[in-house]
Structure formats: C-alpha cells, structure tokens
Amino acid sequence: MGAQSLSKIFATLVVSFFSLTLFAGTEAPENPIQHHDHKDDHHGDPHAHAATPSSNLHAKDAHANHGGAVDTKEEVDAYIQHHLADSHDVVLWSDGEKGTHVGFPLPVILWDGGLKVGMSSQFHHGESVATIGGNHYKLFHGKVYKTDAKGTLSYDEHHHPTNEKPFDLSITKNVFAMLVTGLLLLLGFGSLAKGYKNGPIPKGIGRFLEPLVLYVRDEIAKPNIGERKYRKYMGFLLTIFFFIWLLNLLGLTPFGFNVTGNITFTACLALITFLIVQFSGNKDYWKHIFWMPGVPVPMKIILAPIELIGLVTKPFSLMVRLFANITAGHSVVMGIIAVIYLMKDSLGLVGGISVSMILGIFINLIELLVAFLQAYIFTMLASLFIGMAVEEHDHH
Amino acid sequence: MEKLINDFSFGLFFWVAIIFTVLIFILRKFAWKPILSSLDEREEGIQGALDAAENAKKELENLQADNERILNEARAERDGLLKEAREMKANILAKAEEEATVQTDKMISKAKEVIAAEKKAAVADLKNQVAGLSVEIAEKVVKNELSDKDKQLALVETLLKDATLN
Numbered sequence: 001m002g003a004q005s006l007s008k009i010f011a012t013l014v015v016s017f018f019s020l021t022l023f024a025g026t027e028a029p030e031n032p033i034q035h036h037d038h039k040d041d042h043h044g045d046p047h048a049h050a051a052t053p054s055s056n057l058h059a060k061d062a063h064a065n066h067g068g069a070v071d072t073k074e075e076v077d078a079y080i081q082h083h084l085a086d087s088h089d090v091v092l093w094s095d096g097e098k099g100t101h102v103g104f105p106l107p108v109i110l111w112d113g114g115l116k117v118g119m120s121s122q123f124h125h126g127e128s129v130a131t132i133g134g135n136h137y138k139l140f141h142g143k144v145y146k147t148d149a150k151g152t153l154s155y156d157e158h159h160h161p162t163n164e165k166p167f168d169l170s171i172t173k174n175v176f177a178m179l180v181t182g183l184l185l186l187l188g189f190g191s192l193a194k195g196y197k198n199g200p201i202p203k204g205i206g207r208f209l210e211p212l213v214l215y216v217r218d219e220i221a222k223p224n225i226g227e228r229k230y231r232k233y234m235g236f237l238l239t240i241f242f243f244i245w246l247l248n249l250l251g252l253t254p255f256g257f258n259v260t261g262n263i264t265f266t267a268c269l270a271l272i273t274f275l276i277v278q279f280s281g282n283k284d285y286w287k288h289i290f291w292m293p294g295v296p297v298p299m300k301i302i303l304a305p306i307e308l309i310g311l312v313t314k315p316f317s318l319m320v321r322l323f324a325n326i327t328a329g330h331s332v333v334m335g336i337i338a339v340i341y342l343m344k345d346s347l348g349l350v351g352g353i354s355v356s357m358i359l360g361i362f363i364n365l366i367e368l369l370v371a372f373l374q375a376y377i378f379t380m381l382a383s384l385f386i387g388m389a390v391e392e393h394d395h396h
Numbered sequence: 397m398e399k400l401i402n403d404f405s406f407g408l409f410f411w412v413a414i415i416f417t418v419l420i421f422i423l424r425k426f427a428w429k430p431i432l433s434s435l436d437e438r439e440e441g442i443q444g445a446l447d448a449a450e451n452a453k454k455e456l457e458n459l460q461a462d463n464e465r466i467l468n469e470a471r472a473e474r475d476g477l478l479k480e481a482r483e484m485k486a487n488i489l490a491k492a493e494e495e496a497t498v499q500t501d502k503m504i505s506k507a508k509e510v511i512a513a514e515k516k517a518a519v520a521d522l523k524n525q526v527a528g529l530s531v532e533i534a535e536k537v538v539k540n541e542l543s544d545k546d547k548q549l550a551l552v553e554t555l556l557k558d559a560t561l562n
Contacts, residue, residue, distance in 0.1 A: 234428055235428050239420045
C-alpha cells in the first residue's frame, strides 16, 4: 500500500514537473509585466468611487486609493482583495493618475422583474450610474445595486448597502474565463479526438494531451473506482480535471483571472461532485452510512450521525481545499510583487525589484505545480468518493 | 467567514453550474468518447498485435520442431536406405562370388575330368604304341639275329642255357 501510494505521488510529481517545465518558459518572463499591470490596474478600482464618508475599513481603503499610487500596506491589501474578487469587466491595466483603463467590457445581465441586458462599460468601473432597461444601477464592491437616477446608496451599520440587489447573471470576468477555458478545452481535445481518425498516434497538441488523459484514466479513475465501473465517470472526471487545471493556469497569466480561487466556483463543483457521488451510491454505501454492518447496535447508532457528517464534510473539504490553495497562491504572488513598493525605502528600487522578481518567479513556479496538484487532488478525491459509493462489499 | 458569504454570488454559481454541465456533455460527445474509444481500440490493437506475434513465435517454434522432426526422419530414412543398399551390395557381391566359385569349381572339375580322360587315352595310346614298337623292335631284333647262323646258334645256346637252369 505504502509503495503504491509512493509511486502514485512520484508519478504526480513527474507529470507536474513536466507541465512546469513546459509552461515555465512562457510564464516566468511575464512576471515583470504582471507587476506593472497590477500596480497601475489598481487605480481603476471601483472602490475608489465610494464617496460617502464612513468609518468602514473598505471605504477608507477606497478613499486612500483614490487617484494615488498603491504604495501603502492597506492599499496593497485592498488591491489584492480586489484582484481576488470577481468583477464585471476585464481590466488589463489602468493609469490611475489619468484615470484611464485598458481592457474590455463584458455583458451585464440582470433579472429585475424582467431580463435587463447592458454592457459593463456603462458603469464606468463603478464611477457612474448605469441605466439598463429603464432602471438605474450602480456598481459597489463588485456588486450591482439598484439605485435612483443619482446613484444614491444607503448603508447599514456594517457599511453594506441596503439598496435592493437584482439577480445578477452577468457574464463576469470569471464567467468569461470559464467560457474561454471551455472553448480551449473543446479546441484542444476536439483536435485530439479528430486526430485519431488519421492514425493511432496523435500529432501536435494531442501529443501533450493524450498522456494526461491516460494519466487521469490509469492513475486516477481506474485505481479508485475500479476497472468495471470507471468508464461511466470518465466524462465528469476528465472534464473536472482539465477544467480546474486550465483555469488554474489561466490564473497565473497576467490577465488576472482568479476563478478556481473563488468560493462560488469551488462550491458549485463540490456540489456537483456531491450529487454525482450520492446518485452513484449503491445499497451497501447507504447501509454503511445509516446502519454500519459488523458493529454492535449502540455503535451503529453512534456511527450513523458521524457518517452523515462525513457525507457533508467530504464535498466541503473539496470546496475549501481548492479555494484556499489558489487564493493563497494568488495572495502570496501579489504580496511578493508588492515588496517593490512596500520596501522601496529599505531595499532601494533595484533591490526591491530583484527580491520581488526572484521570489515571484520562484512562487510562480510553485504555483504551476500547485495548479496541477490541486486539479489532480480534486479529481482524485472525487473519484475516491465515487469509488466508495459504488464499491461492492463482497465480504458481507 | 462573513466575507466569504458576501463573496458568494448566485449568478456566478448559476453560470458555473451551466457551463460545467454543458461542458461535460459537449466534451463527452466530441472529445472524451472518441478519445477513450480510440485509446481502447489502440490498446486492443497493440495487445492483439502482441498476441499475434506471440502466436506467430509459437507457431514458428512448432514449425521448427516439425522441420527438425522431418529432417531427423529423413536422415533416419536415408541412413536406413544406405544401410540396406550396403547390405544389398554385400549380398550381391557374396552371391556373385559364390556363384563364380561354384562355376569355377565346376569348370575345374570338368577340366580335370577331361584331362584325366585325355591322360587315360594318351596312356592307352602310348601303351599301344609302345607295344607295337616293342613288337617291331623285337621283330627287327629277331630278324637281325636269325639272319646269321652263328648268332642263331648262340642264341639257341643261351636260351637253352637259361632253360636248363630253370
């Protein structure tokens, strides 16, 4: 058992390093650019428009940011928070002093007594009131609130706006990233699938993708679910693996997507996994939860609630693990980039940049590994849970 | 925690669920199914090829064994044939020799018989000739002796002498 899991870990590392070396060449040099993007990007922060004076921390950050450079600890924190959150448009970089943003708007879709469709450019990065479908809306901390024509927001004691929120189905940055990823997956694996028509050995990108498909099948699905039943779940497992991995990798590019580090995203995937596991569960699985065989009756009664809790903690751990790992990675990379600005006095400009560059490249390389590892772990655990649900207990 | 709950967006949740589910179905139809079946096919093909190679090897081994067997049989047969031929040759030779001996013996004995007969005839002839010659000689001698009176008297004397002695 020990040797098996060791070899499994080893195989994972090998594949991870393979992907790491493959992408390292293109990723690493982009770091410096990313630094600048983020630095300037901040000035487009929609927080900046929170004009209402308040003791709330967010508002204070926003106020401090307004029109200035990101060079204090609070501003960096606020900036990282802003990056980690979803947003209604894609901003590649901004010039804070001039107040210009380079990027592109995305469609805003609201359900507010009917479908209202507009473009996020109407919000002007939260600086103005958008009139969509006859109603007035305003962007505050990445969320759309319904306002009057002047854009008045009223706040409760926690500085949360009390305005009505329409159901926001906008194509946000994260949705956009998911669509791009879906398209890339379709293109990549569609071409791999087509490639087999010309011969048994794939060409081009398929040469890289095929071993990964084999890896998911032979190292994740087969050992955990079993030779007889794995085939049914391959669609889900392959999709979730490549979806998470590609989104993780996309998060490392200077476009600044953070999809897999978003709790909504991981919660949804965990919920889908949970549903698949429960609907795959056979009689034995439910028996092991509610009436554990082979133990005395009092133990059965004690074990049932524990097993029931386990039912929920499994998808919960899936959700938190992916979210926390990716969020932490993004935070650390951005924090290290911020070294340039925060330690300008003690390290000097050259010292700050070199420290930040070396650490940044190092962490980014680790993040490449993490990107694969988290996709692997999510898929592994999902197949493990499915395997537990469909397992045949012959010995009972 | 409050921040996490605040970050939770039902709109995004909706999109993730939709995009992910649709992606599973589309990718399953256009990518995973053809990819996995092609991989299976390829693996089966490889397995089949390996099995076929193994079978061919076995068959070849069988064939080689067969060949060996046939060769050995042929060799044995050849050896047998050669042996037979050799025996036959020896037999023929022996028979011929025997026949030749018999024939020679016959011829020799015939020759001997002929020689003996010839000899006998020759001896008989010789005997006759000797007898004839002796008579002739005796005739001549007698003639010679009787032509002279004295000599006839001497002879008679001699003969009488002998006769007296007897």
